[in-house]
Amino acid sequence: MKPPRIGQDEVEFSAIRAQGAGGQNVNKVSNAVHLRFDIAASSLPDALKARLLTWPDSRISSDGVVVIKAQDHRSLVKNQADALARLQALVDDAAVVHPTRRPTKPTKGAQRRRLEGKAQRGAVKAGRGRVNE
Numbered sequence: 001m002k003p004p005r006i007g008q009d010e011v012e013f014s015a016i017r018a019q020g021a022g023g024q025n026v027n028k029v030s031n032a033v034h035l036r037f038d039i040a041a042s043s044l045p046d047a048l049k050a051r052l053l054t055w056p057d058s059r060i061s062s063d064g065v066v067v068i069k070a071q072d073h074r075s076l077v078k079n080q081a082d083a084l085a086r087l088q089a090l091v092d093d094a095a096v097v098h099p100t101r102r103p104t105k106p107t108k109g110a111q112r113r114r115l116e117g118k119a120q121r122g123a124v125k126a127g128r129g130r131v132n133e
Contacts, residue, residue: 003095004091005088012037013034016030017029017032033082034067035083036066038064040053040064044091052091066087
């Protein structure tokens with residue numbers, strides 16, 4: 001099943017000033033973006049909402065809001081696209097349901113071969129003692 005796409009109408013962007021190096025430009029232009037996405041109010045399926053709310057990610061707050069900060073680009077539009085892509089990647093990861101692992105036993109032949117190999121190796125090591133003349 002393909003994970004649902006997140007539209008721009010479901011997220012809230014706010015422009016903030018970027019941190020770090022950038023000279024005089026960084027002090028006067030608000031090109032970084034905070035993206036806020038409310039999981040409970042979204043149009044995602046209920047099962048995916050439940051998985052996201054229990055997802056171990058520091059970007060998801062305790063009240064179920066995803067906050068992503070994007071400041072890699074100098075353009076506000078590129079930072080918005082980057083934040084939206086990172087949100088979509090988070091939703092895509094949560095949408096993948098891995099099958100549960102069924103524990104298996106080694107076959108009788110595999111157990112026998114393992115023990116024969118151990119016995120052979122032990123015999124080689126036992127023959128490494130002192131030589132009596």
